[in-house]
Each structure stands twice: as structure tokens, then as C-alpha cells.
Amino acid sequence: MGNGIEIEKPLTAWAEAHFGAGSRLEGLKRLSGGASQETWAFDVAAPDITHVLILRRAPGGVAAARSSEAVSLATEAALLGATSRAGVRVPEVLHVSAPGTPLGEAFVMRRVAGETLGRKILRDDEYKTARTRLTRDCGEALAGIHAIPTAGLVDLPRSLGEDQITKYEAIYRGFGMPRPVLELAFAWLKANAPAPAAPVLVHGDFRLGNLIVDGNGLAAVLDWELAHIGDPREDIAWVCVNSWRFGHSEKRVGGFGDLPEMLDAYAAAGGARFTPAEIDWWEILGSLKWGVMCMIMYSAYKTGADPSVERAAIGRRVSENEIDLINLFEGLGRHA
Amino acid sequence: MHDAPSAKELIEAVKAFIDKTAAPQLTGHAAFHARVASNALATVLRELEIRPAAEAEEKARLEALLGTTGDSANALNAQLCEAIRAGQMDLSTEGLLPHLKSTTIAQLSVDQPGYSGLRSAAR
Structure with missing residues (x-):
């Protein structure tokens, strides 16, 4: 775990250039989770206002040879830009830092307030209203992601269902x-x-844990590392996989919603019209993939x-x- | 060979040490790993109790399903995998899914007895 000393200076320099002289870096702290990338939380106290931010950075600022699947940080930042312009709720990217600079390969985005822990989102009273909206929000967000033109997206791997079966x-x-x-x-x-189905931009890890939820519902979609060109049903099914229902098995969508409602919202927001039966094959693939991933970790x-x-x-x-x-x-x- | 203390008693003693003495003195990552370690020992304790009978039943079911005898459930499982891979058995094979369900329920009773999917399977 880094102590942040090596990034304090370049981050301060960026903050002063971006928010004005006299901007101060505060509360720099490495967050847990995310083995392949560093994630840091920090604030910038600018002369007028305090900005609450996140730094995503390649370990040590240098991109290591990573799994063939994970996209680069620059691509992740570009995806956040493209999805934001398409109206999908994602964190706003403020800065992309190139490899070889003092900060290294990294990007800075705004920190969105809310909760990511599935168990809390499904249980706490604070998210009672959110839970009633989350199913529609997820359907609309996925329809938005899947509608983004893929021609302008560079560097994205292509992985359809058949490719994933072969791989796993x-x-x-x-x-x-x-x-x-x-x-x-x-x-x-x-x-x-x-x-x-016609290939689209697929998030690749759309599930509780990677979604920021606030009192009103879905606040932001995070963790775009596994984005690829693929089948839209993969994303719809992944949020249904029982491993991500955190004990609330009776609600097929993430432990909070019913699939027909999400599919209706998806179609109403411009997505293709799918039936629950069409999602079964992809949910079976999803559970199988997570089983093999547990074997990989073991x-x-x-x-x-x-x-x-x-x-x-x-x-086990x-x-x-x-x-x-x-x-x-x-x-x-x-x-x- | 004697068994005083038994394997079960030794594991129980180590688990109690982790839970009551070590874990309360740990923080952060180490505290998390102490909980995982304690859970792993709980898995071993369930395995000591459940596995012998469950594996004997599994082996008997596999022999009936495959129409053969084998040295171990492990060896028979490898044969079953080959038969499924070769397309000789699939979801429509009489007895296959019920066998896999019984085996997986026994395995989860050892591995993760609180898992939600186990409750769904029992319904």
C-alpha cells in the first residue's frame, strides 16, 4: 500500500493549475479494493470551494502487463466521458495523466456521494426509497450504455458469449x-x-458493489475496467447472478428488483425488447464464470x-x- | 495411534484462541483475515462431521448413475465429467440433476451452510 508521498507533489501541482493558486490537497487516503489499479480519495480546498475527488492510478504510476481483458486507465476515462455525454450517471473526469509524467498513468474524477456495499443498500432504511427506483434506474442506465456508438471507442476488446465460454x-x-x-x-x-444480438458497448461488471446508490436511487456506475464490445444480455444477466443478490435471492435483479420491470425500463429507454427467458442463458453463463473466477482466486x-x-x-x-x-x-x- | 486430543478438539481449541484472544487484539486487514481463518476452521469442523457419510452416499449414487464401480468418488466424478463432456449425459439424463443437487447440497452444508442458494434449493 502506497503512503501517498510520491503523488502528493504532482497532485498539488495539478490542483493549483486546475482550481487556481493556493489550492490545497487534503485527506489523501488509499482506498481498499481494486487490486489491479490504485484508488485514492482526496479533497482539494480551492479558494472558493472544496472539491471531493478520486484518483485512479496504475500501480506506481506505471501500467503493468495486465490481464488481456482489463482496459487501460486512459480508455476507462474515455468511456466515462462518452457515457456521461450519453446521459448515463457516471463520475465526471477532470484530468487524465499520461504515462511518464510525475503522476504517471492515472485520471482524476469527482467523488460521488452514496453507498456501494450491497448488504447496506439492500437492508438499511436510508435506501428504502432508492430500492423502489433502482430496478428502473438500472434498466435505463444499461439502455444508455448499450446505445453508445461503438465506432469512436478505441482499444476495447471484443468478447461475445461464445468467446467467454471458450476462455473460461x-x-x-x-x-x-x-x-x-x-x-x-x-x-x-x-x-x-x-x-x-447486435454487438454493443458492454460494461462487463454491472452489479451491486460497482454501483453508487444514494437515497434517491442509482447515483453513478463505477468500475469500467472490464468494458468490452459484446452482447447486451450479458450486462442484464450479470446484475441478476445470485452471488450479487447478497442473500435476497427472491429478487432476481440484484436482490432488489424483478426482471420484467428492469426489462420494461430497458426497452422504454430505447433498448431492445428482451424476455426473462432470454436472460436465463446469460445468467447461467454468469454463474459459471464467477465459479471459475473463484477457482482462479484459489x-x-x-x-x-x-x-x-x-x-x-x-x-470453498x-x-x-x-x-x-x-x-x-x-x-x-x-x-x- | 491415540486421539486425545482429537483432531476436532485441536481445531476447536485453535478456533477459540483466534476468536477470543487473537482477533480482539487485531485491527484492519489482520482482523479481517482472522475472521476468515476462523471461518476456515469452522469449515474443517463441518467437513469432519459431514464428509464421510456424504461422500459414501455420493459414491453409491455415482456408481448407480455410471453403471460401474470405482475406487473413489473423485475417480467416478472424473468419469462423469467425461461422459457429460462427450455428450453421453445431459440435463435429460434420468437421475443426473437430482444426483448433482444432492451432492452440491452436501458440499454447501460443509462449505457455506448459510448461502442463500442453499435455501432456494431446499424449496
Whole structure:
């Protein structure tokens, strides 16, 4: 964990140039979470007003070779700009810093007030009104994201459902740990693949945890690292995966909403008209992917790359995804 | 070999040490990892109790499903995976989904007995 000394000077210099001489940096603090990028919270006390900000930065300011999936910080900043102009609620980007500068590869955005913790959003009275609006808000936000013209978006990987099956099956086979439920899911997905929809900009990790929610509903969509060109149904299904319902399984959309309501809001906001049954295949793919991702995290322990008890224990979460897959298989045909 | 204290007693003693002595003195990341460590020991305790009978039942079901005998549930599971991968078994195979459901319920009873999906499966 960095102590912030190396970024204090370049951040102060930027703040003075952007907000005027005499602007002071206050409360610089590294936030937890986000292993692949540094995330810092800080304030700038400008002569007239205090600005509440976030710095996203490559570790040490230098972009490491990262997983082929994650987009660069510059692309993430460009996506925030494009989605904001399209009317999707995202944090406003104020500055993009290039590799090789004193600050390094990074960008600064405004910090949006609200909550990201799924359990609190689903439980606390403070979000009671928000919970009644969140389903529509999510449908509208996804319709907005999926409508953004992809021609101007540089550097985005393309990954359709079929590509993801190929990718995650190769990873699963590489572990040499056969699990019949996952095997059945791979075989079923291949045998029942839907016709691809027209490719769109897909957020790639749209779920509670990556959404800022305030008292009025959805305040901002965060974490664009996994954005790609893909199938719109991937995003719609990912927020439905039971792992992100935080115990509130009866509400298919994130533990807070019903899928028909989100699909209606999605279509009313200009998105394609999908039925709940069309989302089943993608939710099965989502649960399968998260199961394989838990195996990936456990393998970091097994190979010695990360000896923490947390990485070891996460291997005992794969069975959560297996029961979700079984519940989904049993429910097939139940959705109109 | 003796078993006084038993494996169960030793794990219970270590878990109590983490919960009552070590964890209260820790903060931040270390406190989080102490909770994870305590939960991991709870998993081991459930496994000691549940696994022997659950795995014997799993093995018997696998033998019936595959129409063969095997050395272990593990080896039979590898065979089952091959059969599914080769398309010889799928969702329409009599008994396959109920077997997988019973096995996964037993596994979750060890791994994450509080998981919401386990309650949904029981309904």
C-alpha cells in the first residue's frame, strides 16, 4: 500500500493549475479494493470551494502487463466521458495523466456521494426509497450504455458469449479439477447458445458493489475496467447472478428488483425488447464464470502466488455457484 | 495411534484462541483475515462431521448413475465429467440433476451452510 508521498507533489501541482493558486490537497487516503489499479480519495480546498475527488492510478504510476481483458486507465476515462455525454450517471473526469509524467498513468474524477456495499443498500432504511427506483434506474442506465456508438471507442476488446465460454473452459480445464456441475453448464451453454444480438458497448461488471446508490436511487456506475464490445444480455444477466443478490435471492435483479420491470425500463429507454427467458442463458453463463473466477482466486493460493487464508478459503465458494447453476437449470422453462 | 486430543478438539481449541484472544487484539486487514481463518476452521469442523457419510452416499449414487464401480468418488466424478463432456449425459439424463443437487447440497452444508442458494434449493 502506497503512503501517498510520491503523488502528493504532482497532485498539488495539478490542483493549483486546475482550481487556481493556493489550492490545497487534503485527506489523501488509499482506498481498499481494486487490486489491479490504485484508488485514492482526496479533497482539494480551492479558494472558493472544496472539491471531493478520486484518483485512479496504475500501480506506481506505471501500467503493468495486465490481464488481456482489463482496459487501460486512459480508455476507462474515455468511456466515462462518452457515457456521461450519453446521459448515463457516471463520475465526471477532470484530468487524465499520461504515462511518464510525475503522476504517471492515472485520471482524476469527482467523488460521488452514496453507498456501494450491497448488504447496506439492500437492508438499511436510508435506501428504502432508492430500492423502489433502482430496478428502473438500472434498466435505463444499461439502455444508455448499450446505445453508445461503438465506432469512436478505441482499444476495447471484443468478447461475445461464445468467446467467454471458450476462455473460461480453457481456464477450468487447465486446473485439472473436474467438477460435474461446471462440466454440465459448459456443455449446456454450448448446446443451447442463442443467436448473437447486435454487438454493443458492454460494461462487463454491472452489479451491486460497482454501483453508487444514494437515497434517491442509482447515483453513478463505477468500475469500467472490464468494458468490452459484446452482447447486451450479458450486462442484464450479470446484475441478476445470485452471488450479487447478497442473500435476497427472491429478487432476481440484484436482490432488489424483478426482471420484467428492469426489462420494461430497458426497452422504454430505447433498448431492445428482451424476455426473462432470454436472460436465463446469460445468467447461467454468469454463474459459471464467477465459479471459475473463484477457482482462479484459489489457484493463486495453490500455486503459492498469494499464501493468504482468504485466497485458500475462496475455493470453498465454488459450490455456491454450483447450487445457483442447479437452481437455474431447474427453473428453465419457468420464465415466459 | 491415540486421539486425545482429537483432531476436532485441536481445531476447536485453535478456533477459540483466534476468536477470543487473537482477533480482539487485531485491527484492519489482520482482523479481517482472522475472521476468515476462523471461518476456515469452522469449515474443517463441518467437513469432519459431514464428509464421510456424504461422500459414501455420493459414491453409491455415482456408481448407480455410471453403471460401474470405482475406487473413489473423485475417480467416478472424473468419469462423469467425461461422459457429460462427450455428450453421453445431459440435463435429460434420468437421475443426473437430482444426483448433482444432492451432492452440491452436501458440499454447501460443509462449505457455506448459510448461502442463500442453499435455501432456494431446499424449496
